[in-house]
Amino acid sequence: xxxxxxxxxxxxxxxxxxxxxxxxxxxxxxxxxxxxxKKAEDxxxxxxxxGEHHNPPFVPSSPTTTLAYIGxxxxxxxxxxxxxxxxxxxxxxxxxxxxxxxxxxxxxxxLMLGRGNTAPVYPWFGYDGSKAxxxxxxxxxxxxxxxxxxxxxxxxxxxxxxxxxxxxPRPLDGAAxxxxxxxIRTPEVAELAAYYGDGYFANNIFWPxxxxxxxxxxxxxxxxxxxxxxxxxxxxxxxxxFFIRKNSQDAVREFRPYFDNAPxxxxxxxxxxxxxxxxxxxxxxxxxxxxxxxxxxxxxxxxRQLFLVDHAGLPTKIVLEQLDLLGxxxxxxxxxxxxxxxxxxxxxxxxxxxxxxxxxxxxxEERAREGAGEGTGSVDxxxxxx
Amino acid sequence: xxxxxxxxxxxxxxxxTLLANRYGEAIRAVRPDATFEVVSxxxxxxxxxxxxxxxxxxxxxxxxxDQVAAADALVVVAPTYKASYPGLFKSFFDALDAxxxxxxxxxxxxxxxxxxxxxxxxxxxxxxxxxxQAMVVPTDVFAxxxxxxxxxxxxxxxxxxxxxxxxxxxAEGGGTGRTFDDSIDLFSETMLSISDPQL
Numbered sequence: 001x002x003x004x005x006x007x008x009x010x011x012x013x014x015x016x017x018x019x020x021x022x023x024x025x026x027x028x029x030x031x032x033x034x035x036x037x038k039k040a041e042d043x044x045x046x047x048x049x050x051g052e053h054h055n056p057p058f059v060p061s062s063p064t065t066t067l068a069y070i071g072x073x074x075x076x077x078x079x080x081x082x083x084x085x086x087x088x089x090x091x092x093x094x095x096x097x098x099x100x101x102x103x104x105x106x107x108x109x110x111l112m113l114g115r116g117n118t119a120p121v122y123p124w125f126g127y128d129g130s131k132a133x134x135x136x137x138x139x140x141x142x143x144x145x146x147x148x149x150x151x152x153x154x155x156x157x158x159x160x161x162x163x164x165x166x167x168x169p170r171p172l173d174g175a176a177x178x179x180x181x182x183x184i185r186t187p188e189v190a191e192l193a194a195y196y197g198d199g200y201f202a203n204n205i206f207w208p209x210x211x212x213x214x215x216x217x218x219x220x221x222x223x224x225x226x227x228x229x230x231x232x233x234x235x236x237x238x239x240x241x242f243f244i245r246k247n248s249q250d251a252v253r254e255f256r257p258y259f260d261n262a263p264x265x266x267x268x269x270x271x272x273x274x275x276x277x278x279x280x281x282x283x284x285x286x287x288x289x290x291x292x293x294x295x296x297x298x299x300x301x302x303x304r305q306l307f308l309v310d311h312a313g314l315p316t317k318i319v320l321e322q323l324d325l326l327g328x329x330x331x332x333x334x335x336x337x338x339x340x341x342x343x344x345x346x347x348x349x350x351x352x353x354x355x356x357x358x359x360x361x362x363x364x365e366e367r368a369r370e371g372a373g374e375g376t377g378s379v380d381x382x383x384x385x386x
Numbered sequence: 387x388x389x390x391x392x393x394x395x396x397x398x399x400x401x402x403t404l405l406a407n408r409y410g411e412a413i414r415a416v417r418p419d420a421t422f423e424v425v426s427x428x429x430x431x432x433x434x435x436x437x438x439x440x441x442x443x444x445x446x447x448x449x450x451x452d453q454v455a456a457a458d459a460l461v462v463v464a465p466t467y468k469a470s471y472p473g474l475f476k477s478f479f480d481a482l483d484a485x486x487x488x489x490x491x492x493x494x495x496x497x498x499x500x501x502x503x504x505x506x507x508x509x510x511x512x513x514x515x516x517x518x519q520a521m522v523v524p525t526d527v528f529a530x531x532x533x534x535x536x537x538x539x540x541x542x543x544x545x546x547x548x549x550x551x552x553x554x555x556x557a558e559g560g561g562t563g564r565t566f567d568d569s570i571d572l573f574s575e576t577m578l579s580i581s582d583p584q585l
Binding site: 187 | 435440441442
């Protein structure tokens with residue numbers, strides 16, 4: 001039983017280190033990503049998620065390759081994405097790539113779908129960027145069917161039709177990977193997550209909390225509207241960002257040059273203004289714990305907390321030091337979140353829980369069909385239609 | 387009646403803010419109950435630049451944006467820089483939600499160092515507010531240096547009064563019947579296609 005999962009999410013940017021002026025190679029960045037993921041498991045984190053981008057200065061164009069490689073070198077950590085591009089990837093390939101990953105890592109994975117693309121990216125993959133929302137909806141509706149139905153006949157706007165198509169391999173234990181939908185401004189994505197009873201993730205970095213509250217509340221209400229549970233039971237994930245040292249002043253002094261030159265917010269507001277106005281903490285471990293706990297006050301108790309640590313040109317050595325410090329505060333974070341957590345909040349999604357739910361559902365169907373109360377609850381590796 | 391004036395005057399005793407205050411006097415003369423507040427963009431210059439870079443407003447800038455959103459009508463005045471409004475003026479309106487000024491009654495004014503800029507409101511400011519679907523009144527006011535001396539006639543005051551008359555009439559009437567609405571539309575085509583893939 002996992003009440004709340006903590007982890008890392010990476011964008012995979014190659015950014016010059018503003019302090020020593022060096023820039024790592026793509027090779028180093030990819031290898032460093034693996035080292036960071038392994039470290040995440042070592043310090044007791046539950047999740048490692050990688051982004052997907054197809055343009056410089058980003059390296060992670062092939063998330064399942066990287067995640068499978070990490071999966072082979074780890075034991076417990078859940079491998080995920082932040083995000084998998086539902087717009088420009090063929091849903092058939094997503095269904096197959098992630099189902100393969102699911103088998104290889106014995107269910108220790110899920111994925112987060114997002115748009116995360118700038119307009120020039122779409123035509124590279126044969127799509128029209130002005131149709132991003134429509135692509136998101138149609139592609140996800142197809143992906144859902146490819147995982148939930150053994151044989152699919154399908155026709156839509158954006159892809160060649162499918163007749164008698166079976167996506168292989170079928171999901172492990174008859175339970176498709178859990179899906180999060182990441183968005184910070186598109187109500188349709190929150191609606192999509194709510195309709196299917198999937199998770200909803202707000203990146204919760206770079207902007208004030210007010211930007212995220214509206215869509216999270218909308219998602220919670222619509223989750224209840226579609227009959228998946230109460231608004232409080234909806235599955236919410238959040239991002240976050242920190243730089244900590246034992247002494248608050250040391251954290252500020254060391255992080256300032258990275259902050260001042262960072263992509264996205266560099267050369268703008270002061271570090272002090274930005275930390276006051278957004279979820280970023282630059283300070284002591286205690287300040288970090290206190291600020292992170294406020295997320296549950298603003299957004300409701302939630303299931304997954306991911307932190308962005310490796311960015312803005314921070315050397316991997318510093319990133320790994322940050323993870324050591326995160327590992328030290330992690331037990332406190334878990335205890336504090338658990339202490340404030342009401343009974344009626346859902347546990348974080350895991351493969352085991354989804355298999356149990358799918359099995360219960362299948363037993364219910366079998367009982368209804370046969371009019372008998374049998375069913376052993378054992379898991380076989382056949383596909384189950386939800 | 388709550389009226390907010392946005393002034394892009396850059397110096398401390400600016401003729402642009404002086405022009406904004408002329409609107410305030412004209413409003414008070416006919417609507418003593420109306421509130422009239424002048425917002426100076428100069429005071430927000432760093433906040434506006436930060437908002438351009440990071441995509442969100444600081445609490446101080448957000449407070450002004452909320453004032454603009456809540457106003458029944460706006461007076462917007464800018465100095466003429468290089469034949470147009472200053473960059474800071476545009477950056478402020480860039481920081482607003484694209485729909486925030488829909489249907490908002492607006493009176494436009496400008497100041498300039500020479501009367502040769504006298505059409506600046508029509509060729510520079512009006513297109514911006516047309517894009518934002520604001521309800522701009524027909525009379526705009528351009529004040530060049532010689533307008534500040536009256537020569538026995540107060541032509542500037544007369545034009546301001548005419549603009550204010552139009553602004554109040556629009557603000558107190560039905561306007562365009564459209565205003566900013568940021569509620570989520572559950573019945574858009576894309577929204578409906580989620581729960582019914584067959585649509």
